[in-house]
Structures are given as C-alpha cells and as structure tokens.
Amino acid sequence: MxxxxxxxxxxxxxxxxxxxxxxxxxxxxxxxxxxxxxxxxxxxxxxxxxxxxxxxxxxxxxxxxxxTSPFKAGAVTMFVMFMVWISLSTAFGLDPADDYWQWNKVMKVDAMIIVALMLLHSRKHILALTWVAAGSLALLGAKGGLFTLMTGGNFRVWGPPGSFIEDNNEFALSLVMAIPLLRFLQMQLLNRWGRHVLSLVMLLCVAASLGSYSRGALLAISAMAVFLWWNGKNKPVVGMILVLLVPLVIAFMPDAWMGRMSSIGEYQEDDSSMGRISAWWNAWNIAFHYPFGVGFNAARPELFAQYSPYPDMVHAAHSIYFQVLGNHGFIGLFLFLSIWLATWSSAGWLRTHSARIPEAAWCADLGAMCQVCLVGYAVGGAFLSLAYFDLPYNVMVLVVVARVWVQTRGWEREAAYVPGWKNIPGLARKPPVVAPVKKYV
Incomplete structure (x- = not known):
C-alpha cells in the first residue's frame, strides 16, 4: 500500500x-x-x-x-562557478572514474537548484518550496522526536536510508536547519491551531536532533539560540526562557547522552574527534599539493600516510569546510564560502528593506529566519559532512527569489488574497466575484 x-x-x-x-x-x-x-x-x-x-x-x-534567467544574484554566480570548479576537480582528480557516481549525484542536485531559480518567482512558489523543504524534514523530525520521548532518549535517531542525511549527525543538523524555516511558516499563518501544531512539530524536531546524540547539532542549536536572543527585541524574557529550558532538557536525557556531549571538551580521548582532526590535517595539506583538489574522495589511506600526522586514523572530514577543501582545494573552498556569504548578505537585505514595505513584510521574516538557518549550518557544518546537501541551497533559492520579488514589486502582479495566510495590508480581502457577461444572440 x-x-x-x-x-x-x-x-x-x-x-x-x-x-x-x-x-x-x-x-x-x-x-x-x-x-x-x-x-x-x-x-x-x-x-x-x-x-x-x-x-x-x-x-x-x-x-x-x-x-527566466537563473542568474539573479551574486550567490547564483558563485554557485555556478562552484559547479564548474568541482567538475574540473573531479576530472583532474586522483580517480575520476571512481568519483563519477558522486559527481553525478551532486550535479543532479545542483542542476535542479538552477531549474528552481528559473521557474520560481512568486510568493506562492516561495511558500510552497519552504513548505516542501521544511515540511519533509518536519515529518521525519516529528516521528524521531516522538521516538526519543517514548524511549527516554536511550536510542539514537537516524535519517532516511541511502540519503545525504542517513547518518545520525547529518540528520540532526538538517532538522536543526528546518526549525527556522518552520518558524517562518508559523509567522505567516492566521489559524491559531495551525500555529500550535507547528510549535509542537518544532519541539519534536529539537527532541529528535538531541536524540541523535549529535554534538554538532547541539552546537548548532546553541548558536542559533544565541543568535535569536541577540537579535530579539525582548532579550530578558527570551534569555530567561533559555535558562529555564536548558536544565529541563538535560535532566530528561539519559547518562549516555550526557557522556556523549561532555566529550566535546575531551577530544584528545575521543577516537571520533581525533579522526576528524586527522582528516582536517589531511585536507589542509592536500590543498597545498593539489591545486584542483583530489576529487570527491579525500579519505584515502595513501593520502593520510603522506599528509596526516595521524596516518592510522583514516576518517571522513566531517566538516563542510574541510570536506570542500580536501575535495576541491582552496579555490573550491573560496567559491563555496562565497555562496553563503552572498546568501547571508541577501537575507540581510531582505530584513532591512522588506521591513519598510508593508506589502513585503513577510520577506523580512523570511530573511531573518534564513539567516538563523545559515548560522546553524555554519556552526553545525563545521563538524559534519553536508557540503552538497540540498537544503542549504534551497535556502539560497528562497532568499534570491524573494529578493527579486521585492525588487520587482511582485505584490503588484499577484493575487491579493491567500486564504489562511497573512496577506498584504490593505489588500487582504477576497477579490469581488465578477458575474459573467451575458451574451444575447
């Protein structure tokens, strides 16, 4: 069935x-x-x-x-240049034939991002993409959160089999990134019960991310919370809520979870952490010797033997930064970082300029929540291999399309009434029903 x-x-x-x-x-x-x-x-x-x-x-x-043309912003230009560079990196890498399957997988994802930039242009499109991207993870997060609560956090939560986020760590970060997008959707809803349901789903996503036992996800949630507190209007109240909420969460989780999280400060005694450090040294030294990088697989024993101070610890980078650095060199890393800096700048533009326009106030909410999402990705991604996952690039699409919508005064060419959603001030009403013109023969 x-x-x-x-x-x-x-x-x-x-x-x-x-x-x-x-x-x-x-x-x-x-x-x-x-x-x-x-x-x-x-x-x-x-x-x-x-x-x-x-x-x-x-x-x-x-x-x-x-x-329309996909080249709508500087972030898109950097993105296309990154696609070209990683193709060159694969072609001039150590084993192009072996890397082809991963290159093919990444190119399909990137190609659909370009297609999305060509086809999406309206408020309806932006809301739909946010619902689909965040909602897909929200369903999995709600399921994982219920599992965490029912088992007292004694078992780990895993992502979809055979996907970018199959591993518990990557799945946890994707849920963390989905939370700000769900918050944006909640801010646009008029229905009170719908808002309550989304609040529950966001809490379950937090529970699922914690139930994954991912230290990177914990750091990402913490960074997002600090960012929200710092940019919030009511710092004392929000700070008090966070101070009260954190001990409750810690008290609920089992000793095994506490032991896992406490190992953040004891990385020298943790094999997983030392494996990451070994991989980071490997990626750093590779970038000096291979200008194009080595392709999509830098976790090769022969490379670790030559470039890592811990040659016996052959480990995936588990960092978006060192993952790209080892795979595609310094130029690849520069282009990768440029994508997110440009996206962050456009999201900030939405926060600043859209807030001044009543018809585009919802875009200010989108820009703010996309920045929160990028904070989570930047911090959590420092310890996880999610450089090629769809969701961050979907955030780029949302920001770019929304900025074009504001700059071209999209509200002037779209329907004024959207049932169930906050609508454009002064136009938030149903359009009159026009009777058909009768023709007499």
Missing amino acids: RDILIISIVFAGAFAALRQPWIGVMLWTWLSIMNPHRYSYGFAYDAPVAAIAFCATILGLIITKDR
Whole structure:
C-alpha cells in the first residue's frame, strides 16, 4: 500500500510538471530531502522516482514560456562557478572514474537548484518550496522526536536510508536547519491551531536532533539560540526562557547522552574527534599539493600516510569546510564560502528593506529566519559532512527569489488574497466575484 501511494504521488506530480514545471521542482525536493521511497518495503524502494521527477521537470522547463534567467544574484554566480570548479576537480582528480557516481549525484542536485531559480518567482512558489523543504524534514523530525520521548532518549535517531542525511549527525543538523524555516511558516499563518501544531512539530524536531546524540547539532542549536536572543527585541524574557529550558532538557536525557556531549571538551580521548582532526590535517595539506583538489574522495589511506600526522586514523572530514577543501582545494573552498556569504548578505537585505514595505513584510521574516538557518549550518557544518546537501541551497533559492520579488514589486502582479495566510495590508480581502457577461444572440 505504501509503495502504491508513493508511486502514485510521483506519477501525478510528474504529469503535473509537464504543464507546470514548478510542481516538478517541489516533487524533486520532496523526494531528494525526505526520500519517502526509502521507507517502503516493496518495488518503490529502488524505483527511479528521482529520475522520473527530474526528466518530467526538465521536459516541462523546455515546453513552458514561464521561465527566466537563473542568474539573479551574486550567490547564483558563485554557485555556478562552484559547479564548474568541482567538475574540473573531479576530472583532474586522483580517480575520476571512481568519483563519477558522486559527481553525478551532486550535479543532479545542483542542476535542479538552477531549474528552481528559473521557474520560481512568486510568493506562492516561495511558500510552497519552504513548505516542501521544511515540511519533509518536519515529518521525519516529528516521528524521531516522538521516538526519543517514548524511549527516554536511550536510542539514537537516524535519517532516511541511502540519503545525504542517513547518518545520525547529518540528520540532526538538517532538522536543526528546518526549525527556522518552520518558524517562518508559523509567522505567516492566521489559524491559531495551525500555529500550535507547528510549535509542537518544532519541539519534536529539537527532541529528535538531541536524540541523535549529535554534538554538532547541539552546537548548532546553541548558536542559533544565541543568535535569536541577540537579535530579539525582548532579550530578558527570551534569555530567561533559555535558562529555564536548558536544565529541563538535560535532566530528561539519559547518562549516555550526557557522556556523549561532555566529550566535546575531551577530544584528545575521543577516537571520533581525533579522526576528524586527522582528516582536517589531511585536507589542509592536500590543498597545498593539489591545486584542483583530489576529487570527491579525500579519505584515502595513501593520502593520510603522506599528509596526516595521524596516518592510522583514516576518517571522513566531517566538516563542510574541510570536506570542500580536501575535495576541491582552496579555490573550491573560496567559491563555496562565497555562496553563503552572498546568501547571508541577501537575507540581510531582505530584513532591512522588506521591513519598510508593508506589502513585503513577510520577506523580512523570511530573511531573518534564513539567516538563523545559515548560522546553524555554519556552526553545525563545521563538524559534519553536508557540503552538497540540498537544503542549504534551497535556502539560497528562497532568499534570491524573494529578493527579486521585492525588487520587482511582485505584490503588484499577484493575487491579493491567500486564504489562511497573512496577506498584504490593505489588500487582504477576497477579490469581488465578477458575474459573467451575458451574451444575447
């Protein structure tokens, strides 16, 4: 039954994408982030659902006239340059044939980001992408949070099998990044019960991220909380809530969780932490000797023997920064960081400029929450390998498209009334129903 449901949704979305290709972007995002087919037990598990969504969307893109240039901001230019550079890095790497499968996987994700930039342009599109990206993780987070609460946090929470976020650490960070996006959606809802449901889901996502036993996720949540407190209007109240909430969370989690978190300050005695340090030294030294990087696999024993002070600790980088540095060199890292600096700048522009425009006030909320999301990614990503995961690039799309919407005064060309959502001041009413013109013969 589950297999039939998933395949039915995929084919329905694919057919819809032929006429409205932006729907294909949503379908791809759902499949790529949530990986629902990996929770089936039959033919859907290995079905080429992502390929179906990809092909239907590309075909719809070719057919439709409702598309624009993807080069809408500096972040997009840096992103395309990064795509070109990692392709060169793979071609000139140590083993292009072995790295092809990972390059192919990353290029498909990046290609759909470009397609999204070409097809998405309205408020409806922005809200839809936020719902699909954050909602996909919210469903998994709610499930994982309930599991954590029911088991008292004695078992780890894992992500979708065979995905970018299968590992407990990567899954935890993705949930942490989804929380600000869910908060943005909550800020736009009018329905009180809908807002309460999203509050519950966000709390469950926090519980699931903690139940993953990820130290990187804990640091990301802490950084986001500090950032929200620092930029909030009511610092004493928010600070008091955080002071009261943290001990309650710690008291709930078991001793094994406390032991795991306390090892942050004892990295010399932790094999996982020392493995990361070994990988970081390896990536740093590789970048000096291989200008293009070595391709997508820097965790090679022969490289560690030559470039790491701990040659026996062959370990994945578990850091977005050292992952990109080892794979694609200093130029690759520069382009990667430029993407997020430009995205951060555009999100700040939304916060500053949109707040002054009543019709675009919701974009100020989006910019603020996207910055919170990027803080979580920057801090948590320092200890996790998520350089090529979809969600951060979806955040870039949201910020870029929203900025273009504000700059082109998008509210002047769109429907004024959206049921259930905060609407444009002065226009938040149903448009009058116009009776059809009678024709007499």
